[in-house]
Amino acid sequence: MNGYVEAGYIMVLGTLSSYGVALVAREHAARRRVGTAAVEESIATSADAPVTDLTSPAPRDTPVVMPGELEQDAPGRAP
Amino acid sequence: MRASTRTVPSERVAVALRVLGVASLVGVVATVWLGLFVTPPDEFMGNLVRLLYVHPPMAWVAFLAYGVASLASLLYLWPRTRSERFDRLAGASGEVGVVFTGLTLVSGSIWGRPTWGVWWVWDPLLTTTALLFVLYLGYLALRRVPGEFHVRARRSAIGALIAFIDVPIVYLSVEWWRSLHQAPTVLNPTTHKTYVHGSMAWTLLLGFVSFTLVYTWLVAHRYRLAELQDAQDTEGLEIALAERRAEAVGR
Numbered sequence: 001m002n003g004y005v006e007a008g009y010i011m012v013l014g015t016l017s018s019y020g021v022a023l024v025a026r027e028h029a030a031r032r033r034v035g036t037a038a039v040e041e042s043i044a045t046s047a048d049a050p051v052t053d054l055t056s057p058a059p060r061d062t063p064v065v066m067p068g069e070l071e072q073d074a075p076g077r078a079p
Numbered sequence: 080m081r082a083s084t085r086t087v088p089s090e091r092v093a094v095a096l097r098v099l100g101v102a103s104l105v106g107v108v109a110t111v112w113l114g115l116f117v118t119p120p121d122e123f124m125g126n127l128v129r130l131l132y133v134h135p136p137m138a139w140v141a142f143l144a145y146g147v148a149s150l151a152s153l154l155y156l157w158p159r160t161r162s163e164r165f166d167r168l169a170g171a172s173g174e175v176g177v178v179f180t181g182l183t184l185v186s187g188s189i190w191g192r193p194t195w196g197v198w199w200v201w202d203p204l205l206t207t208t209a210l211l212f213v214l215y216l217g218y219l220a221l222r223r224v225p226g227e228f229h230v231r232a233r234r235s236a237i238g239a240l241i242a243f244i245d246v247p248i249v250y251l252s253v254e255w256w257r258s259l260h261q262a263p264t265v266l267n268p269t270t271h272k273t274y275v276h277g278s279m280a281w282t283l284l285l286g287f288v289s290f291t292l293v294y295t296w297l298v299a300h301r302y303r304l305a306e307l308q309d310a311q312d313t314e315g316l317e318i319a320l321a322e323r324r325a326e327a328v329g330r
Binding site for chain 1: 107111114115125126127129130133134137178181182185186189190192193293296297300301303307308310311314
């Protein structure tokens, strides 16, 4: 043949196979990252399992004030 | 924020993809073997006709890819069928379409140099095909513009539909304008005749089927990659939230 035909086939097949291999490699890498991230997430959530909602009050280091104490400290009232 | 999209592809899908990959490979190898070694040289073009067993299938797959991307975009824009899957499919098909359009342009150029004497000519078909390539490159760039998921997906879908307007113009340009490029030879829309026969016709047909299978395999893998990237983004967000919760508890 004349070189043009070979060049055309090599260009088409080379590009498609390179793109295909790159896609599969990126897919495997992404799958590994997602797997790692899932493990990290499960560790992070299991360490603090009792508290999962930011809107709920924290269980520790929170001053607990009873209703009776508030009434006792109210101004204008006899001790 | 969008819903979590973490999905683990089933073993059945993986097996189907492997079968599709093997079928594509066998088809392409058979096309190359028939195209290079079995079919006879053309009466006028000689051995250069062998390039035409890959060039028209490239163009066909590019059109198919943009058709799928446009249909998926339309389904995404339609409120009843709106789904992240259609956005991912449109993106995957658009990207594979750009690869095939690039291959169409380069393989056509390699054929044009010994046939017409030039690598490139501003012929209506070539020009509108180059425009199509640039339009879908723009579509891929548009998909990467940061933004809230559904806003980004909506504007990308509109972009894909606008770019698709060029596809029928490319196809019909050889009929509408005086063109250096030859008219369709497989099935001419004007004469309703085919100008390819025998082993040449079968090889060309096999080329169309094989590269369509390659397209399907590539889109499936690109789709799965997009799915994993979305899952990764969602998980990154969930980890960040879990860390913030841990900090709030530790205070």
